[in-house]
Amino acid sequence: MSTFRYYEPESVAEVVSALKDNVNSSVIGGGSDLLSEIKNGTTKPNVLLGLSRIDDLKRITATDTEVRIGSMVTINAVSSDPVIKRDYGALSEASAGLATPQIRNVGTLGGNLNQRPRCWYYRNPLIDCLKKGGTKCYALGGHTKYLCVTEGERCYIVHPSDTAVALSLFSAEIEIASAGDIRRIPIGSFFVSPSENILRETILGPDEFVTAVYLPSHAPESRHMSKYIKARERQSGDFALVSVGISLKVSSGTIQACNICFGGIAPTPYRSIQMEKYLVNRSVENLDVSYAAGLAISDPKPFPDNEYKVTLATNLVKKALSDLICDL
């Protein structure tokens, strides 16, 4: 394991300037992903900046218009927060089903959004893949069971975050701190695909870090119902083979609005626009759930070892949609 300096700045500004002053530095949340990356040599930061002394990052606060979740709020706190449970059910479910209790206790929302891909080739210290600046993708012709089935280009990772999929349902915004600036961007613009930048999964620059996530509040009458379902191999704790989040707003038996997002399918959280379009303005009564589910992925290009994911995506959305309609 490479060595690093560790310290804990007391303000966001201090973090930003430390990131700027120290080439090859990184913020650290719970460290459950970053430390394992350092251990296997995938990344070798010289300086780690602990965020635990900045109280503002550890709070969930709600106003009339939005809910703010600090980036250092633990996954466990996200899953058990009553407001999140009530208004953003899918986020609560995604957090509750994430990893293991131990990891949920240390893992943070910011860390979860910024974790690196699980691709076995990327993670292996002996393999110098494109994502690590190497010259080829070793997954091609190799082991592809866990890789993406759409939008892969030169690199076939899936984004491993459960919370990212759930947040994508609620027009969430990511708050980013950089030198002299705090800005908010829609979650849909936060993640980048390999075709945009093969070395990174987010738009964050080297001197930037995530300080919070914002969720718009809704009046009770316009609240969405939502659900998150995750298929995994090991029930006690595992990344998703495929996961799906759906949020639905139904009035008078008609779907007014609908957001659908998949994990485990693409290098970034995958919004199923075609399926959303199909569902909006349809009556929930006699809804052809199977047909709708068939629209999950518009143009799947699976490998032989991961064709099952296309079926799995269809099955999960069928189940999630039926459950939601059933709960009406």
Place this chain on the structure above:
Amino acid sequence: MPGALEMSESLIGRSVNRHHFPEKLTGDAKYSADLIMPGMLHAAILRSPHPHANILSIDTSKAEKLAGVKAVITPFNIPSGRLAVDLFILDTRVRFVGDEVAAVAAVDPDIARKAIDLLDVRYEILPFILDPDEALSKDAIKIHENGNLAIPEPINLERGDIEKGLIEADEIFEDSYYIPAHSAAALEPRAALAYWDNGHLTIWKSTRGVHVERISLSNALKIPTENIRIVGPFLGGGFGNKDETRLGAISAVLAQKADRPVRLEYSREEEFVAGRTRHASYIDLKIGFKLDGTITAIHGVATLNSGAYQASTPQMSRRTGQCMLYLYSCPNVKYESYPAYTNCPTAGSYRALGAPQGHFALETLMDRVAEYLGIDPVEFRKKNHVKIEGQPGRRTSPDDQIIDSQPVEGGVPFSSNELGQCLVKGAEAFDWVNRRKSNGSNDESKKYGSGVAIMIYRGGPGYPTGAEVRVNKSGEITVICGLMDVGEGMTTVLSQMCAEVLGVEYADVSTLFGDTESTPDAPITSGSTATFSAGTAVIRASTIIKDSLLALAGTALESEISDLVLENGYISVKTDPDRRMTVKEVASLMTNDYISSISTVDPGSTEYIVNSFGAHFVNVEVDTYTGNVNILKYVAAHDSGVIINPQLSLNQVEGGISQMLGLALSEELVTDRNTGVTLNGSYLEHKCPTILDYPEIQVIFADSVDPVGPMGAKALGEVPSVGVGAAVANAVYDAIGIRFNSLPISPDKIIRALYT
């Protein structure tokens, strides 16, 4: 199973607490990696990034110059010694990604690892082979000098006439099966601490067998065994899997070179890659049968992936086929095995060796036969499983020879065989006849099914084993044995046996194990033999000690020895029970400091086969949407003779099943086909189930007293693990109508099978 835990008068059948329970619970127990010596150095190993290469040279100069580095060893600067037939302390050829190239000892682990990065190795890259079939083809590159067959000759065993059996059959079913490599993933990674003093070597090491380790090191280091002491501290998970590596030798040579104690501890990643895996196995199986349900022929052919070195491959290749030769009554059986060296991580000894692989193939195909014949799978097995009289045919071994635990010959009866009872009691506890009624769900995505599998395994007789029983003047009793307690609780069980013979309390007996300096010669704790073999030796030695105590008491009580009885801690005169002395009082009369008896036994019987048996019943829920298999009910019925300690036995059965549920449903160690790199050597990615994933398991022990076994006991350590994959696969078939011929039965396979 509260019934099994009730106290009985006798110590046999009583769930006394396992030895060192408090120390283990509180963390006080010292494992190999906990040991510290003054001046101790830390070692690190440079491992090969190539699956197959010759090492042309290693420039150590930069590493040696790094401050804090005290020794660097390479195949070029140490004497070449053999640890096993194909394994040198270090070798100029590397045979898998992760193979040992060189090692460093330094004042702290970080410096040792830094030094490793400074070693400059020139490799000549060689073509590599990952597939055993390819390795055995004529023009394949030789991984070892004698070629790629990992044993001297292929195994080819036959009873009766297989051709005749196939001709006599009304139908022949055949199929091919694959079981992948997986890791035992013990919580404790391998660790050793080596120390030299005046030409004498001491190693504390995670091991299953201190005496065997000593012989191997003596051969490799070319020093006499009496100059080597091996000590086995507590072992953090054995599973048959802690030996066969270069760990001890590398730590010893580093310590010699540095002239300081050296600790070598594997990382979790090293444990997965450079530990020892289960053999990936391809099995082609053929069963011939008559329409009346009689089996006329069983023919199995195994192609096994030994990986880079031989390790336990000879024993494993043989054990894979034992169920094919012996689980079902059949006059004509044949088993062939072709284990091959490849450039995969080394496969070695892992709980039950090849038996889980063999049983998966046999018990899955037998299920198909039963279904084809329209016979209930339990009834089919009741009719056809091997009975107490053994297999048809004539005994071919000499009459005075101890019968092998894995026989081929017919005409030899079992010492005990309660497989029938296991099937009856297990089916009853499972409610097999009503199994289709037991699951109801409105969720159309869920399907339910039940499966059964039976199993046969070595019953305990192993290699010659010695044990000593000692009583000192204060009346303290010690059982001394060269085997290791690998976590299964052997020391507890042997203490129970000794205390039972000597008529004292369990707490009166202490134990001394796993130290070559103070224990009699013994094999490794393997093959489910410890209770049986060491137990036989302990009982024999205890009986001699008992006679000595009676003789002492006879003089003091002025009585004939034959008139004395030893029970409840007293020696008393039968006809006059008030004339009595405690064992302690009797011991105080001895003239020397202690009396002792060493007994070495060659366990087994010249008349009987000693085997253990079991029958497992599983009820599963298959989620046809997600492909997940959920175990709803698991009943395991076992014949392991008299159960000495019910709680420990329960742990063995639950542990064996839980461990193999990983192989059945989720585990696989994956070697990349293009690079030879192990891709998922971690708890996260190897997908070992956790305690939260395990189902509740109901365990039943058959009423069985083995006439050969010590106090009626037979082996239990491995047999629970052998039928798990088949029982689950049969249940999954019952649920969704699809036969899986490869493990694990993971969600991707289920979905692929259901939807294409």
